[in-house]
Amino acid sequence: MAATPSGARSRFVVVGGGIAGVTCAEKLAMEFPSEDIFLMTASPVIKAVTNVRQVSKTLEEFDVEEQPSSLLEKRYPNIKVIQSGVEQLRGDEHKIFTEDGKEYVYEKLCLCAGAKPKLISEGNPYVLGIRDTDSAQAFQKNLAQAERIVVVGNGGIALELVYEIQGCEVIWAIKDKAIGNTFFDAGAAEFLIPKLSAEKQETPIECKRTKYTMEGSEEKERPVAASDKLGSALGPDWHEGLSLKGTKEFSHKVHIEVLCEVKKIHLQQEFLQLQQTSLAFPKEVKNVEPDEVLWPVYVELTNGKIYGCNFIVSATGVVPNVTPFLAGNNFALGEDGGLKVDKHMHTSLPDIYAAGDICTASWEPSPVWHQMRLWTQARQMGWYAAKCMAADTLGESIDLDFSFELFAHVTKFFNYKVVVLGKYNAQGLGLDHELMLRCTKGQEYVKVVMQSGRMVGAVLIGDTDLEETFENLILNQMDLSAYGEDLLNPDVDIEDYFD
Template identity: 45%
Template sequence: LSGARRIIVVGNGGIATEVVSEVTNIEVIWVVKHDSITATFIDAGAAAFLLPYINNKNVSKGSKARHTCSKDTLKVPVPSATESTLSSETSQCDSIFNHGSALGPDWIEGFCVKGSLHDKRIHIEKQCSIRDVLTPEQRKELNLMEEVLPSDFTEIDSWPVYVQLTNDKVYGCDFIVSAIGVEPNTYPWITSENDFKIADDGGLVVDDQMQTNFEDIYAAGDVCTVGWNPAPNWLQMRLWTQARQMGAYAGECMVANFQGKKMELDICFEIFTHVTKFFGFNVTMLGRFNGQGLRSDHERLMRMTPGER
């Protein structure tokens, strides 16, 4: 990222929103399939409230700015025994990026998110997705013209990669960031001998003990789908918060099962909770935060005051 001038971010959930929010000194083309930003978490009214703050200039002036690291200031913790096999020639800064794919609450803190420009500019393309990814040569062969951006965006003859969107617009960039959601990766476990029960969304169905339809086989996090009737104010979303809660609860269930006991469903499954930060704002979500499951005979009323934090 440190040498990039422009990136294209594809997705409209929490990770895409955090990437767009946190990167600095770079141009961002944000491709979303909905008619408003961050639609996975907030409605169009709340999205309109956030729009003035999508540029870090507005966020950095307030107390709610998030501190992000640079390679010059990273402080790496003392390596654990499992990390001792890392080559001694590996730099301290690089070693912090080799600890797996789990995100967690402050995943962005461990990355250098500063581009090569002197400012940040964002352009949003709504209600579309990527149709094709093209090399510079392919774009020329297809005689596709790059979309004209505002005059303060970078203009060069050729970008390393181009994307053609479903609205027929073409944009060039240094690289593409894909943040298009989570799909349960159950493929390695499904064989003719392992007839796991699979939910409609592709996850392994688990009971209230986090156990699959095979005894002593448990699943938690993104790969599973709850098979019990959830509490009225809880819903499953494949987020790091739920993965951590499910993992801890699954461990308790394993111990209880070994002792011939059964666990009561943990309190974390009573109400949906998630905490994050979007464009400098602390965001707390409780229950069916976006009106999920709202009956047709009910309406949701919301007032948004532009410019008021």
């Protein structure tokens, strides 16, 4: 590193201590062992990927550890972690400015500042989002004092929460007809639903991450808010080791309200006042409680029902965290608000790359890949962005990484292993597709999406052992018309056909 009068200078600067930023910095450190790599991050800890297990060609599993940045610097002595939030970027001058008043000059910059929860109501203390360790702990503290909460949203976080929460009534308000719309169709949802009414299975699962312990619970009327410092996103199994228990003795108690959104949130005082004015609350609006039960906050749904609760979880997706970098820089933004990147992870501005949740993939994708803001993609993008930065620096050409050939994700919902491959929900296929199904209640659910006799997507719930074979079939686009229903016949060993 050479200090200049205007500030520290490094050939490569990466912003963000989450999976995308750390992976990018690590790869750069390996590619350029004699260069210093600056990693700027707003959080005091970084996220490290450990124990990577390649499940198949494109499916991978790994653990994630929250570590002090000194451990990263020890592993890669040429990485210098600078713990300070970036406040401003001057792309035309190749400079960034941190909140502690320092200035840094880069040759190539990779922005990996993640995303923030997209809340249904900003600034309302009764509406919580879950993103990082602080917000997960704030949620846990509030839950420990709660009898009933309302969960809004129907994606990954909501699915995990409704299953994991015990001893607290959950009103789950979803826009769709069936649960889990970002991962499943109605058939898979039906397969999973019985798990919500069953007693939660207490299969001891090895804890892979930092344990979140409950510190002395303070009696507070208002929810405990998370700190406003943006930490890295949580990841797979984030709730393990975190006791998600309310004040009651029962296990699950989930009530689902379908096809509705939140119309309005009323604080207790406001609710009581409005109840007295019939104009504000027309007759069809129905409070589902007897009048004497009082809750801190009330949620009015578009289906006319009103639920009182202790607090609301808004699990309604994320918005890319681009704000600190926009002023004075004419970035091209995607429809979801992310920094658009081309197939070399390059943004629309010279020498600025982006990876992970902050970016919007804007290249022509493989027909069976799409972006989803996931841990696995943050790692793949961080790694590949570093390779692209290296190739540009050395004047070499580089092809799009193989990991972008096929969308592949392995996770766990309701204690089932879940693998989703390709266009698993027939995304973007219109009516031009067929579905094949195999389902054994309580055991497995297998769905494949076929187009012109070829497999283009699959959902595998349970221990189906089909992921590798189906991954191959989607990748090689073999014509499977001749196999017909045998493709999912459990008596036919499908691997013998194709492996």
